């Protein structure tokens with residue numbers, strides 16, 4: 004029997020539940036979708052394929068890939084723990100404050116009480132699902148979806164500003180999200196906008212309503228004005244006798260009250276219909292009628308169908324059925340142009356409100372096929388995956404490839420093959436969204452499959468790393484528990500065990516045929532690509548002894564697979580290993596992972612700001628011929644280099660046929676030219692080669708070797724030793740002077756490129772000069788009116804910051820927004836007047852107070868650009884300026900040249916002077 008979820012009510016919606024205590028049944032078994040166990044039931048091949056695909060459709064329809072997103076401390080982990088408990092997944096409720104939660108399973112997270120790694124967990128709601136019978140029954144359209152068990156893949160996302168990249172990475176695989184708020188702050192807005200970039204359908208959950216002075220009405224109004232959406236208030240809080248403690252919620256969809264018993268685990272809920280509420284809590288019943296009317300009115304503004312239903316009910320708001328309201332809410336959630344967002348209420352910590360929220364997840368958020376078309380980029384064009392699979396996108400790509408692109412190689416490889424043929428060969432594509440080192444099972448690569456089916460033992464081509472590896476084992480994960488499966492079908496989340504290279508964020512494809520690489524342009528297919536922001540802090544890492552070096556390097560390599568927003572480099576002169584990251588906390592966590600979890604015997608230096616260096620003019624043209632033995636083999640190659648200043652916004656001139664590469668990496672541009680190399684293609688689908696190249700070397704290998712050499716040289720500036728920035732390196736290979744047959748190895752080419760670039764850089768200090776650059780942050784500070792003046796003064800006078808605006812929408816930076824998918828048209832939307840939005844009065848709030856409270860208690864947003872150096876330790880200072888209430892978020896804006904005075908002061912400080 005399927006346990007009864009809460010929002011399953013008779014279709015009339017009214018007069019439904021009698022006053023009684025209601026107990027959610029907890030399934031004694033943890034059941035999962037195990038494709039392996041399903042297959043033996045099938046008898047013939049015919050039956051197998053048709054029923055398997057029908058079964059898969061049903062299963063997909065009953066799958067939700069969701070995340071809970073919110074700002075730090077809003078209660079994501081607490082809410083997740085309740086979800087796992089009510090679904091029967093856990094036997095007791097974990098406590099964030101005791102460090103016993105399921106999702107925060109890294110020791111570092113438990114110790115700090117914050118979520119760092121996003122873990123994916125699969126559970127069922129309502130409980131008892133996952134069996135074949137439950138999954139294959141067709142849907143009864145007269146009942147809410149929550150009448151039958153659904154599979155929920157829950158991705159826990161981090162909320163700390165240091166983990167923006169991690170948030171974006173988790174967001175891009177979600178089909179829907181619960182957006183948790185406990186008051187609206189700068190961070191809340193930022194995460195909301197991040198979710199908007201991927202057009203993720205959302206429901207809002209207002210948590211912590213048990214806190215003294217919790218202001219639900221005010222939060223609803225703030226949601227409307229600051230997130231620029233119309234909250235469809237589905238729940239209102241139930242405060243005992245109007246002003247007493249928070250005891251439950253009143254549900255405007257089903258017109259009923261849900262009351263939890265104080266101090267219990269929340270499984271027992273007393274449900275009351277409107278008549279019973281009239282008798283016991285008349286004021287709440289009255290407010291619930293208002294909420295229902297407002298809900299129907301709001302939906303009518305967007306949805307024609309509900310207007311018809313409303314007329315069919317003789318314009319009686321109370322008579323519209325709960326099913327009609329749920330379906331209308333669902334249409335709004337799935338419509339990317341709708342600004343209506345359903346809003347629910349609760350206090351997860353007190354075990355109140357979580358089961359109805361789970362019903363909302365199942366009833367309102369999309370299944371994988373209903374989710375927005377995931378964005379892909381392929382061969383230089385961007386579009387939806389479904390468009391790509393239908394062939395439309397590739398036609399556009401071919402047309403684009405036929406016209407010369409500025410700054411790019413004209414003769415693109417994609418032109419050489421028929422792209423439509425290539426797309427036909429694509430068997431499956433998946434995104435590796437998280438790499439986790441499990442002490443028992445080894446390295447686990449979490450994948451979300453987008454098309455086809457990822458099968459055990461298939462060869463996965465990694466389009467980021469350009470290499471193939473087999474997937475020996477596949478798992479379905481349950482936090483720390485796993486079930487082995489034979490395949491992971493499209494729309495699902497699973498784990499590949501045994502991959503040696505795949506990193507967080509890599510795209511993996513399988514393809515027909517037995518070539519070592521897929522046909523062009525499949526090699527460039529990227530799912531929802533995101534930019535890795537530049538690291539702005541760094542620290543040195545040193546092994547305790549020489550014998551520990553290898554283990555340390557292996558652990559660092561693993562850390563980098565888990566989190567590609569960390570960077571490792573080796574300072575060639577000092578031999579020191581440097582680890583850089585996006586924030587102080589980011590590096591502290593990396594240190595914890597490295598030393599405590601991965602047990603590397605190493606120490607880390609202090610965390611410093613990652614400055615950069617840039618040339619003020621061009622070098623002369625410098626040629627180096629490398630001629631030495633490397634590992635017992637002679638290597639000889641030459642190269643000419645010029646370095647000059649480069650602005651990222653600069654558009655390069657259209658490159659000619661001699662240009663092998665023109666790429667911008669980490670703020671520098673590398674151009675490789677090889678005039679007279681006479682590139683030719685050996686055959687269809689083969690790599691380009693040249694009669695001047697040594698046997699076995701093709702254009703790609705040549706390009707990569709030279710590029711690596713230039714990158715190594717750029718890692719160390721000639722005067723201040725910080726990495727170079729805003730620098731263009733032009734490398735030229737003259738086939739007759741720089742290539743020497745089989746003596747020209749890739750290592751020799753890299754070495755020649757590095758030496759030529761370094762020599763060109765060394766010319767700069769005595770010639771045009773170089774300058775230090777520092778990271779400047781985009782900072783958004785939320786403070787109350789009273790502290791506004793002192794915070795603005797502090798930022799602009801003491802911290803050398805520049806105030807950009809007051810109370811503007813939180814802008815999206817390059818890091819927050821997907822560079823390929825701006826929130827189209829969002830900036831053009833008219834602001835929402837909170838007075839037009841329904842929100843119940845908060846306890847002790849007069850009807851006049853409701854209006855006043857939005858304007859006076861509304862936090863003010865200060866947007867400023869401030870050097871990162873001045874923001875170190877800022878939170879403590881802000882707290883003291885604002886009586887503990889101020890919060891801020893920041894992200895890198897850009898690197899800026901420093902004045903000579905500032906440069907001198909920083910260098911003195913770095914050298915330990917005063």
Ligand SMILES: Nc1nc2c(ncn2[C@@H]2O[C@H](COP(=O)(O)OP(=O)(O)OP(=O)(O)O)[C@@H](O)[C@H]2O)c(=O)[nH]1
Pocket residue numbers: 073074075076077078079080081082099100116117118119161162163210211212213214349350351352353
């Ligand atoms: N009063 C009250 N406190 C709550 C509630 N929900 C969570 N908390 C507390 O709020 C704090 C933060 O909760 P978490 O669940 O760790 O929040 P989070 O959003 O997961 O935080 P990060 O993982 O760090 O982003 C903890 O001390 C919780 O006990 C609630 O409903 N009421």
